[in-house]
Amino acid sequence: MSEWDIAVERTINNNVPRVYKTLSQYPYIQDLAKELRKAKLEVLNNLQKYVEQTMESVKRIGGNAYYATNVYEAREIIAKIVGKNKIVVLGKSMVAYEMGLREYLKELGNEVWETDLGEFLIQLANEPPSHIIAPAIHMTRERVVKLLREKLGVEVSENATHEELVAIVRKFLREKFVRADVGITGANAIAADTGSIILVENEGNIRMSTVLPPVHIAVAGVEKIVPTFYHALLEATVQAAYAGLYPPTYINLTSGPSSTGDIEMKRVRPAHGPKEFHLVLLDNGRVKISQDEVLKEALLCIRCGRCHLHCPVYRVLGVNWGVPPFTGPMGAMWSYIVYGDTKPATLCTHSGNCKEVCPMGINIPRVLEKIKWIANDKERNKT
Amino acid sequence: MLGKLIFQNLQKFGFPYPIDKSVCTSWAKDIPRGGETIIYTSCMYQTASLSDVFSKFIPYAEKLSSLSALAKLIKPSKEEIERAYRILQNISLMLKRRGVQFGYLYEDEPYSGAILLELGYLDEFGEYAKIVTDFFKQKGIKRIITVDPHTHNALLRYKEFTNFDIEVVSYFELLGNVKARIQGEIVVHDSCLYSRFLGKREVYRSLLNSSGVKLVEDELVTGKDTSYCCGGPIKPVNRELSEKIARLRVEQLKRLSENIVVVCPMCYANLSKYHKILDFAEVVE
Ligand code: SF4
Numbered sequence: 001m002s003e004w005d006i007a008v009e010r011t012i013n014n015n016v017p018r019v020y021k022t023l024s025q026y027p028y029i030q031d032l033a034k035e036l037r038k039a040k041l042e043v044l045n046n047l048q049k050y051v052e053q054t055m056e057s058v059k060r061i062g063g064n065a066y067y068a069t070n071v072y073e074a075r076e077i078i079a080k081i082v083g084k085n086k087i088v089v090l091g092k093s094m095v096a097y098e099m100g101l102r103e104y105l106k107e108l109g110n111e112v113w114e115t116d117l118g119e120f121l122i123q124l125a126n127e128p129p130s131h132i133i134a135p136a137i138h139m140t141r142e143r144v145v146k147l148l149r150e151k152l153g154v155e156v157s158e159n160a161t162h163e164e165l166v167a168i169v170r171k172f173l174r175e176k177f178v179r180a181d182v183g184i185t186g187a188n189a190i191a192a193d194t195g196s197i198i199l200v201e202n203e204g205n206i207r208m209s210t211v212l213p214p215v216h217i218a219v220a221g222v223e224k225i226v227p228t229f230y231h232a233l234l235e236a237t238v239q240a241a242y243a244g245l246y247p248p249t250y251i252n253l254t255s256g257p258s259s260t261g262d263i264e265m266k267r268v269r270p271a272h273g274p275k276e277f278h279l280v281l282l283d284n285g286r287v288k289i290s291q292d293e294v295l296k297e298a299l300l301c302i303r304c305g306r307c308h309l310h311c312p313v314y315r316v317l318g319v320n321w322g323v324p325p326f327t328g329p330m331g332a333m334w335s336y337i338v339y340g341d342t343k344p345a346t347l348c349t350h351s352g353n354c355k356e357v358c359p360m361g362i363n364i365p366r367v368l369e370k371i372k373w374i375a376n377d378k379e380r381n382k383t
Numbered sequence: 384m385l386g387k388l389i390f391q392n393l394q395k396f397g398f399p400y401p402i403d404k405s406v407c408t409s410w411a412k413d414i415p416r417g418g419e420t421i422i423y424t425s426c427m428y429q430t431a432s433l434s435d436v437f438s439k440f441i442p443y444a445e446k447l448s449s450l451s452a453l454a455k456l457i458k459p460s461k462e463e464i465e466r467a468y469r470i471l472q473n474i475s476l477m478l479k480r481r482g483v484q485f486g487y488l489y490e491d492e493p494y495s496g497a498i499l500l501e502l503g504y505l506d507e508f509g510e511y512a513k514i515v516t517d518f519f520k521q522k523g524i525k526r527i528i529t530v531d532p533h534t535h536n537a538l539l540r541y542k543e544f545t546n547f548d549i550e551v552v553s554y555f556e557l558l559g560n561v562k563a564r565i566q567g568e569i570v571v572h573d574s575c576l577y578s579r580f581l582g583k584r585e586v587y588r589s590l591l592n593s594s595g596v597k598l599v600e601d602e603l604v605t606g607k608d609t610s611y612c613c614g615g616p617i618k619p620v621n622r623e624l625s626e627k628i629a630r631l632r633v634e635q636l637k638r639l640s641e642n643i644v645v646v647c648p649m650c651y652a653n654l655s656k657y658h659k660i661l662d663f664a665e666v667v668e
Contacts, residue, residue, distance in 0.1 A: 350612075
């Protein structure tokens with residue numbers, strides 16, 4: 001068995017039964033998922049209206065909101081806020097990866113650190129992530145020992161336990177959190193009515209990235225907008241449950257810069273946390289896709305990663321299926337949406353497991369069938 | 384372009400690749416020709432073992448100006464063809480025993496177009512669906528009994544492209560109950576299409592369950608949304624991937640039982656490379 005085969009088998013055995021158990025133990029989650037699907041569809045059908053509403057809401061609560069049509073614009077906006085020679089801590093974000101943000105900010109002379117443990121390992125190894133919520137699932141414990149030894153230059157025993165490995169990274173990153181000038185995160189959901197963003201996490205790194213540095217920047221695709229604050233909370237709940245991590249250790253909510261109402265109940269910003277909050281909304285192909293009746297379904301994805309672990313193609317190809325960070329069945333859809341790459345879709349065997357397990361009820365095989373058709377159509381027009 | 388080539392072959396040979404049509408029809412001897420209800424093989428069982436051979440040709444297919452010469456040369460082995468015929472004959476016999484009346488189109492039987500659909504050649508599939516639908520209507524066909532999931536699925540998708548209003552039914556839906564020809568435990572490898580797209584998973588399971596064999600199940604191997612594909616549909620695009628999926632699938636199934644039963648000729652062909660595989664129509668009567 002290859003290292004990938006071992007790692008993915010362990011992951012499937014740990015995760016798949018746990019999600020089934022969560023869904024039967026907390027039966028309300030499936031109803032919430034249905035409600036969320038409806039709310040997200042409402043946004044996709046009126047995307048422009050909701051983008052405008054979100055930007056107004058963010059400004060109303062003392063934040064700054066930006067709209068970027070492509071990754072270059074988005075990077076420029078962020079680079080301007082960050083500046084040079086800064087310490088930047090990143091919370092895991094597929095959109096940040098999509099725009100090559102880490103490398104870009106480093107090129108500008110900043111010190112940039114991933115703070116999600118898996119993504120941190122990916123950064124050290126200089127490899128693409130293999131799964132959307134567990135980016136380093138292709139690495140065995142043995143491999144992590146070697147990596148930390150080589151890249152951090154610290155003593156790590158051959159037999160170090162999982163706990164010891166986590167402690168080593170914790171010690172290393174703690175100092176970065178405290179000294180960081182800017183925290184950059186993604187967003188699991190953005191509430192159009194209040195301008196709040198929701199982040200679901202377990203490690204505590206998001207809390208620290210969003211609260212310790214004086215500036216917090218959130219980057220997200222426009223499809224992350226939901227109509228209301230209530231729906232944003234639903235998204236956090238559903239995402240965590242279908243990812244197999246329910247209840248999530250933390251749900252982090254940010255509505256503008258830090259604030260207090262302690263003197264005469266007047267709300268004043270900032271307080272102890274960040275004095276600046278910025279939200280960068282990214283299109284990069286999403287708006288066009290929202291206009292296609294079949295493909296638009298892909299934008300409902302809440303990045304729970306469940307489809308990956310039920311897919312025979314992902315089981316065999318892993319990170320080699322899709323354009324990172326977009327791997328697996330969802331990645332075969334998203335590789336086309338953001339990179340225009342139709343090839344991953346052509347490798348779908350339409351086993352259909354993905355559509356059965358997707359909390360958003362996305363008919364993934366149908367979306368991929370349409371992408372295959374687009375690829376064939378392009379080919380046809382060439383010949 | 385692969386889609387164009389397949390479409391041309393369909394016009395020339397009545398099949399996605401060059402083939403001698405007698406391979407498709409020789410299993411049937413005493414079935415009346417035509418009629419309102421037909422058994423429809425789409426030549427899937429008869430040629431399943433050839434999908435491997437032809438997937439090897441695909442990278443070169445577009446360079447070959449004419450494949451006609453291959454038609455006479457490439458045939459399933461005697462053993463493979465006899466087995467496929469026995470399966471079809473048993474299906475036909477089981478139906479007859481239960482009083483189901485049906486005809487067969489012999490060399491006029493068209494291919495369903497499933498491969499075009501599965502490779503995403505939706506325009507070609509739609510065009511072809513119209514041709515086949517017109518043909519069925521011309522023949523006065525009102526009801527089609529399918530024997531494999533790919534054909535069944537393709538026919539049901541016709542209505543997205545044309546006015547297809549013919550009843551489509553899987554043969555095992557007409558069986559009522561069956562008796563097992565083997566004893567002991569078996570594991571079912573579900574067809575992805577039957578199980579997750581066509582809602583028939585429970586139909587053949589309950590037939591098997593009441594036939595006298597014992598089905599071994601495992602939540603992570605045979606569950607509705609955990610059981611893996613055999614890799615067959617991806618073979619024309621990526622042979623290596625298809626084979627790896629098949630090998631992995633056989634390993635999973637073997638852990639549950641040595642007797643692996645399938646309900647699809649493509650699953651049969653793809654998994655057979657790694658283990659002895661039994662078709663549903665071989666284990667019941
Ligand atoms: S496509 Fe569905 S199952 Fe897959 S990651 Fe997205 S929401 Fe989860």
